[in-house]
Amino acid sequence: xxxxxxxxxxxxxxxxxxxxxxxxxxxxxxxxxxxxxxxxxxxxxxxxxxxxxxxxxxxxxxxxxxxxxxxxxxxxxxxxxxxxxxxxxxxxxxxxxxxxxxxxxxxxxxxxxxxxxxxxxxxxxxxxxxxxxxxxxxxxxxxxxxxxxxxxxxxxxxxxxxxxxxxxxxxxxxxxxxxxxxxxxxxxxxxxxxxxxxxxxxxxxxxxxxxxxxxxxxxxxxxxxxxxxxxxxxxxxxxxxxxxxxxxxxxxxxxxxxxxxxxxxxxxxxxxxxxxxxxxxxxxxxxxxxxxxxxxxxxxxxxxxxxxxxxxxxxxxxxxxxxxxxxxxxxxxxxxxxxxxxxxxxxxxxxxxxxxxxxxxxxxxxxxxxxxxxxxxxxxxxxxxxxxxxxxxxxxxxxxxxxxxxxxxxxxxxxxxxxxxxxxxxxxxxxxxxxxxxxxxxxxxxxxxxxxxxxxxxxxxxxxxxxxxxxxxxxxxxxxxxxxxxxxxxxxxxxxxxxxxxxxxxxxxxxxxxxxxxxxxxxxxxxxxxxxxxxxxxxxxxxxxxxxxxxxxxxxxxxxxxxxxxxxxxxxxxxxxxxxxxxxxxxxxxxxxxxxxxxxxxxxxxxxxxxxxxxxxxxxxxxxxxxxxxxxxxxxxxxxxxxxxxxxxxxxxxxxxxxxxxxxxxxxxxxxxxxxxxxxxxxxxxxxxxxxxxxxxxxxxxxxxxxxxxxxxxxxxxxxxxxxxxxxxxxxxxxxxxxxxxxxxxxxxxxxxxxxxxxxxxxxxxxxxxxxxxxxxxxxxxxxxxxxxxxxxxxxxxxxxxxxxxxxxxxxxxxxxxxxxxxxxxxxxxxxxxxxxxxxxxxxxxxxxxxxxxxxxxxxxxxxxxxxxxxxxxxxxxxxxxxxxx
Numbered sequence: 064x065x066x067x068x069x070x071x072x073x074x075x076x077x078x079x080x081x082x083x084x085x086x087x088x089x090x091x092x093x094x095x096x097x098x099x100x101x102x103x104x105x106x107x108x109x110x111x112x113x114x115x116x117x118x119x120x121x122x123x124x125x126x127x128x129x130x131x132x133x134x135x136x137x138x139x140x141x142x143x144x145x146x147x148x149x150x151x152x153x154x155x156x157x158x159x160x161x162x163x164x165x166x167x168x169x170x171x172x173x174x175x176x177x178x179x180x181x182x183x184x185x186x187x188x189x190x191x192x193x194x195x196x197x198x199x200x201x202x203x204x205x206x207x208x209x210x211x212x213x214x215x216x217x218x219x220x221x222x223x224x225x226x227x228x229x230x231x232x233x234x235x236x237x238x239x240x241x242x243x244x245x246x247x248x249x250x251x252x253x254x255x256x257x258x259x260x261x262x263x264x265x266x267x268x269x270x271x272x273x274x275x276x277x278x279x280x281x282x283x284x285x286x287x288x289x290x291x292x293x294x295x296x297x298x299x300x301x302x303x304x305x306x307x308x309x310x311x312x313x314x315x316x317x318x319x320x321x322x323x324x325x326x327x328x329x330x331x332x333x334x335x336x337x338x339x340x341x342x343x344x345x346x347x348x349x350x351x352x353x354x355x356x357x358x359x360x361x362x363x364x365x366x367x368x369x370x371x372x373x374x375x376x377x378x379x380x381x382x383x384x385x386x387x388x389x390x391x392x393x394x395x396x397x398x399x400x401x402x403x404x405x406x407x408x409x410x411x412x413x414x415x416x417x418x419x420x421x422x423x424x425x426x427x428x429x430x431x432x433x434x435x436x437x438x439x440x441x442x443x444x445x446x447x448x449x450x451x452x453x454x455x456x457x458x459x460x461x462x463x464x465x466x467x468x469x470x471x472x473x474x475x476x477x478x479x480x481x482x483x484x485x486x487x488x489x490x491x492x493x494x495x496x497x498x499x500x501x502x503x504x505x506x507x508x509x510x511x512x513x514x515x516x517x518x519x520x521x522x523x524x525x526x527x528x529x530x531x532x533x534x535x536x537x538x539x540x541x542x543x544x545x546x547x548x549x550x551x552x553x554x555x556x557x558x559x560x561x562x563x564x565x566x567x568x569x570x571x572x573x574x575x576x577x578x579x580x581x582x583x584x585x586x587x588x589x590x591x592x593x594x595x596x597x598x599x600x601x602x603x604x605x606x607x608x609x610x611x612x613x614x615x616x617x618x619x620x621x622x623x624x625x626x627x628x629x630x631x632x633x634x635x636x637x638x639x640x641x642x643x644x645x646x647x648x649x650x651x652x653x654x655x656x657x658x659x660x661x662x663x664x665x666x667x668x669x670x671x672x673x674x675x676x677x678x679x680x681x682x683x684x685x686x687x688x689x690x691x692x693x694x695x696x697x698x699x700x701x702x703x704x705x706x707x708x709x710x711x712x713x714x715x716x717x718x719x720x721x722x723x724x725x726x727x728x729x730x731x732x733x734x735x736x737x738x739x740x741x742x743x744x745x746x747x748x749x750x751x752x753x754x755x756x757x758x759x760x761x762x763x764x765x766x767x768x769x770x771x772x773x774x775x776x777x778x779x780x781x782x783x784x785x786x787x788x789x790x791x792x793x794x795x796x797x798x799x800x801x802x803x804x805x806x807x808x809x810x811x812x813x814x815x816x817x818x819x820x821x822x823x824x825x826x827x828x829x830x831x832x833x834x835x836x837x838x839x840x841x842x843x844x845x846x847x848x849x850x851x852x853x854x855x856x857x858x859x860x861x862x863x864x865x866x867x868x869x870x871x872x873x874x875x876x877x878x879x880x881x882x883x884x885x886x887x888x889x890x891x892x893x894x895x896x897x898x899x900x901x902x903x904x905x906x907x908x909x910x911x912x913x914x915x916x917x918x919x920x921x922x923x924x925x926x927x928x929x930x931x932x933x934x935x936x937x938x939x940x941x942x943x944x945x946x947x948x949x
Contacts (some may be wrong), residue, residue: 064179064298066309067400069291070125073154076174077123082156085124090351091360093704099129099360101225103155104266104286109701110159111229111266113281116632120161125291126153127347127401138370142336144301145255145296149367150344152309165200167263167285168234172205175261179298185239187249189213190489191220191232197265201234213249222264222286227272236261238297260297261289305336309396313339314393320385334374341371342389343397345415350407353650354666354758355418361666361758364897368418373466376426386415403647410646414668414758429462430470435476436702450482457487467507484830503793506542507556512593515540515558521596523561526574526736527695531618534559536580540599548610549583557585557600557609563615564600565624566592570654570661571631571735576619583607606823624736626658629744629766632693632725632737634663636683636747637762638709639729644679645671651710652759656735660750667760671752683747690742698722700732706923708732729933733916746770750853752914789825818852821845822859829863835944838890839867844930848873853883854920861885868900868940872933880926883937885920891917895943904936 064072074084090099097105103126109115110473131138131149140147158167176183179834188207190197192214201207214220223230237250237257238668245256266284269277295307305314317338318325323491325335348364355365370385376386390411398405436452448471468478519537531721539546540556550553557578564587567573578600585602592598600617609615634654641649645667653664671679696703700720704710708722708730723733725741738744745767755761765773824845830848832839841860845853853873860869869885884901891897897919908923923932 064295066295066307069179069294069298070154070400072178073174073289074123074125075510076170077121077156080121080170080920081119082121082123083117083119085122087124087126090129090348091353093707093710096227096455097224099131099921100126100764101128101130102126102286103128103153103288104157104229104264105224107157107159107286108228109705109920111280111284112155112269112701113704115699115705117159118215120159122157122159124155124157126155127351128894129344129348129363131344131367138366141340142333145305146258146293147302148292148340148343149376150340150347154289154291154294156285156287158285160284163283163285164197164265165204167265167287168200169196171236171261171263171287172207179294181297182623184208187211187213187237187239189215189220189235189237189250191234192216194220194232194234194265197232197234210757211249211571213251215251222262223270223274227270229266229284229286230268230270230276231264231266233262233264235259235263235948240297243385258293258297260293261287263287279387305339310339310343312396313342313389313392316388317342317375317385320380320388321375323378331378337374338371338385338389341367342393345371346390346393346397346404346411347401349411349414349648350401350403352646352650352666354414354648354668356666356756356758357866359801365418368415369422369462370466372419372725373424373426373469376423382565384416384419386419389414390415401605407646407648410648410668417668425462429456432456433462433467433470437471437476440476441474446477448476448478450479453478453483454486461749468687477809479665507540507593508542509594511540511542511545512597512599515545515595516594518545519558519560519597521597522559522564524565524598525561525564526619526624529563530621530624531616532561532563534561534615534617535612536578536609536615539609546611548608549604550608551583551604551606553604555585555602557587557602558597559600559615561600562600563619564590565615565619565736566590566598569733569735570590570634571627571656572658573621574619576617578602578609580607580609580613580615582613583609585609592643623658626767626769627656628736628738629915630656630659630661631733631735631762632741633683633744633747633764633766634661635723635725635729635731635733635737636686636741636744637663637679637764638731639725640679640682640686641665641762643789644675644682657766660763660765663764664755665760665762666758668758670754671760671762676749680747680749686728687741687744687747689726690740691728692724693737693739693741695722695737696722696724703732706730746774748773814849814852817847817849818855821848821852825856825859825863828860832864832867833941834939835867836947838887838944838947839864840870840937840940840944841867841938842870842933844872844874844933845872849864850881850920853881854918857885857918861887866890868895868897868944870900870904870933870936870940872904872929874929875922878924878926880910880923880932882908882910882912882921882923882929882932882936884912886917888917890944890947893947895947900939900943901936902938904932907932907935 078084088100092100092105103124110117111308129150129406134300141149175181188201198212201212202209222233222235237259240256240258245253250257264286266286267279269280271277279453292304292307292309296304299307301307304310314325314335317335323331325332345364345367353360353364355361355368375382384903394404394408433456436448440448453464453467456467457464471478491697515538525532536557537557538559539549564574575717578585578587583604584606586605587600587602589601590598591677634656638651649665649667652666655662697719703722710732720732721734722730723737724730748765748770750763750765752760752762781792781795785795788798790798828843832841857869857871866887872882875881882901882904884897886895886897896916898912898914901919901921905912905923907928908925910921910923912919912921914920
């Protein structure tokens, strides 16, 4: 039975029993508390917790799963066992408060024996230690003899997500593969022979992060998981999951690309299996929007890619690249079942190739350091790699520690993991200390804000509906104390119990405005929320005096708020449209929305093409003009996720959230302010698009009147340039391009002429060379030479001297100095370094010297000391020549 038939058989079976067939959710869960999708139940978590109600109480799915962090991290044993993978397809059936153990057991047995054709006499089952009900049902409902029902403890038969969430006892099904695969006696004796293929979880409880049971769930649920690859391994009668029809083609391609045959050497087979497995994980992660980085999911992806590259180099050190061939075979093998691999093929190919190229360079430098450390450890008879080396490789070279461990183990070395953990904890402690010492922009410690919160309580935000409100001065905060009053000119932070001022958050900057009392007026220049539940107004007393406890009137700068609000709605329009134009991976990674303009950060592997930017701008403006409805809904976080609202990973959301919907194309968890109608955005114009970090891009844009003003200024500039060139505005680009090309040609001609003029002075300079023990020294200041011309002259003089040293300097146009030294090859071999000759002169002009042994260059701020610098380097040249002759 091939994998496509397995999927179809499974889904049809449950569909016939009134289960709704759900598509796989993304590997990036729509839940900020979950790192990666590790099980089929993740997308149904709100249903299990009773936070949302499904349309039907039964579900089935084939879910993409990655397990590579925390309790469910399989990476270390991938390739070394016959059954573990970092990526796999999980078949599952689910009951949300509907059927429970009896039906789950009876149907699992029916599908296993009738649907998939397993021999019932070779199936064993396990139950949780005290789950007498499940043990009895396996015998009464399925007819499994008591001797093939095994009771196991919490480690084996109590399922959790690896952290806080639903949990419960489970019952596993094992298939006896026969005596060729191990010893008799059941799964307690040999889990290679008795292979687990299905896990039935009876989800009854909820636990916290520490594994403490918090209580029973509102309803008893069923969550089952059956690995497609393990099932295919049994049904296709192959020795391991890597030889099934979903992975075998990848194994063959890895063998073909590296030139290493599979099945000839155990350790090489491990590397081939790692490559095949990681090719799948990386392709699916990228297809779902993860790109390589040094944080979060991006680091998980980078870790996989780097292990894959390392294992390919172990097999074939001269192998130029492994990624293109492997991602291509993943696509051709799995895209029929998973079309996103085809849709994101270009993104997968380009981002993996770029990562491989970068890590290949890192690998060379890192391996050199690691090899040296391994050699030293062996030389002194130490059986362990220094923890400091492992930490430096991780911190400086980006080596995953598991990769360092693998390489060290290959040389018979261990790693002092406690010492390594101490280095890592030291790094984290420094970061925590830095964070703990931080204060607000006004230098107010967090403790002062908490003191104010104790006096005033939580702040009520009124700004969604009101632009001004009556309130009172709850507290006046400074870095040193809570003040009772503040006078004209004082800068203070004001806490009001109720306010229309929006505190900076979600990318939207805080409001400005006025707070007035009977005795004074405060100008608010920023609004922030330094502690949860508190809104703080950073202000200056513009007139009079204000006192704590006074009644006050708060009014925001409505024009500024309106401009920011237009920009915030535009970011939602941009976010939805960007993912359509560039790809689903281009999810928001940060934003800053100020009056009139905003920036929007997103992951992407290359510059967004000009035609894509034009399409993006046009489609956003089309959506503004179409005026789709804008609606806000306040609901629970679980219900928001169930309705498909986007939650940004890393953002902290409370139990109750606000969802902003625009038309049928955008739904985001958002606490910011938005326009009432999309047409109020007015106009959207992109100012720029560029890189801000590896695989991270930034778009800057303007909206409304600011966009119109920007376009008007651009039009005026284009018209002025057209008049100067005496052409129409539609001809400006062509005419300017021609002028630039002519200018570049003229600059090249000028440079050649300048260089020829300088070279013409070479004979006279050589004629005046100082002679020291048969070697010549030419030292001179040469006006009007650029860096390239100065270098060309120095090399020409060195060639003319035959044996000697050249030191030249030239004043730069900005008042700075540039210097160069060139040493003949024989002197360089004798130990005369050009940088050593040039360094005293470089220091004289306030710079430093750098370069290879026979040529060094320098620059400095103080061009007025250029002649002295040349003279002092000439003296250094004499000393070096004297040392050689001595």
